[in-house]
Amino acid sequence: MTDTHEDLTIGQVATRTGLSIDTLRFYEREGILANPVRRNSAGRRVYAEHHIAWLNMCMILRGSGMPIPAIRHYTELARAGEGTERERLAILREHQSRIAARIGRLHECLDLIGYKVGVYEDYLAESEAGTEIEAGTETGIGIEPAPPTP
Amino acid sequence: MTDTHEDLTIGQVATRTGLSIDTLRFYEREGILANPVRRNSAGRRVYAEHHIAWLNMCMILRGSGMPIPAIRHYTELARAGEGTERERLAILREHQSRIAARIGRLHECLDLIGYKVGVYEDYLAESEAGTEIEAGTETGIGIEPAPPTP
DNA sequence: CTACGAGCTGGACTCGACTCCAGGTCAAGT
DNA sequence: ACTTGACCTGGAGTCGAGTCCAGCTCGTAG
Secondary structure: OOOOOOOEOHHHHHHHHOOOHHHHHHHHHOOOOOOOOEEOOOOOEEEOHHHHHHHHHHHHHHHOOOOHHHHHHHHHHHHHOOOOHHHHHHHHHHHHHHHHHHHHHHHHHHHHHHHHHHHHHHHHHHHHOOOOOOOOOOOOOOOOOOOOOO | OOOOOOOEOHHHHHHHHOOOHHHHHHHHHOOOOOOOOEEOOOOOEEEOHHHHHHHHHHHHHHHOOOOHHHHHHHHHHHHHOOOOHHHHHHHHHHHHHHHHHHHHHHHHHHHHHHHHHHHHHHHHHHHHOOOOOOOOOOOOOOOOOOOOOO
16 A cells, blocks of 8 residues: 555644644644544544645645635545546536636736836826926826726 | 716715625725715715726725725825825835736646646546546545646 | 643634624605 | 605624634653
């Protein structure tokens, strides 16, 4: 069997994943670890490499905005094993498209803000060049974002 | 003056911005409206077009992850008027790069998930083609995400 | 032996961003 | 005169995702 015989303490897992110890316990309670965390004789958690791998996956999902209940669902399917692959794939695909949509929206925001930045730059360049902007002139700076066309 | 003489009720602003009435009041309390909302004789809020414009900007900032305190700060600068343009520009530029970073991270996630999707697709394609995958074979599906290289 | 550091548990707390509610006001319609 | 519907206020509640804490247990090092 694949026995990369190296048990990990929760502290080690924390430093290796970047998650806090509290978060690791929290995730376990939330049931988003595919297979259970063993305990040693003293009742302490004993992790293995595959936990790290799984946690990395979870971090990717979380980091891309998947809520914990959804991750739990995915995890449950993974735990159930054979026969759930289709549904797992569907979940990932859906999440993929949500991320894509998110990225799209962020790009829109970026464009708008980029426009606004341009307005400010122009304004500052001009006022710097001595061209005093007379009061009352609509610079588009005060209030409106005045988007390009959307 | 630019007097698009059309007063708006909070309800109209809500439908036009897509924000809820509660959220509009909340935003006002939070001080993220550049200029004050007038009240009519009955104490009701009277908005104008520029409020809509400003709210659109706020929605862009919120939607791209700027927290309310930061928006408040930006708003305060805008309210202060002349002389704060440089700082406002700086804020927008910083936010721009945070969005860019965010997009970058999302792309990474997308890649990893795309990889995982590929793994599942291959697996399903094979098992569909009758190639029964024998138990114990490491498909990379159960637990690991097994990223391409990173 | 005892002090220390790392873990354990259950439960409370925080934070951000809303969202909801009770109880009240007002203007217009029937 | 009354009912509606839209709005008002102050304050409480919710939700998601952690984060923190008190009080306890180990195993080891001095």
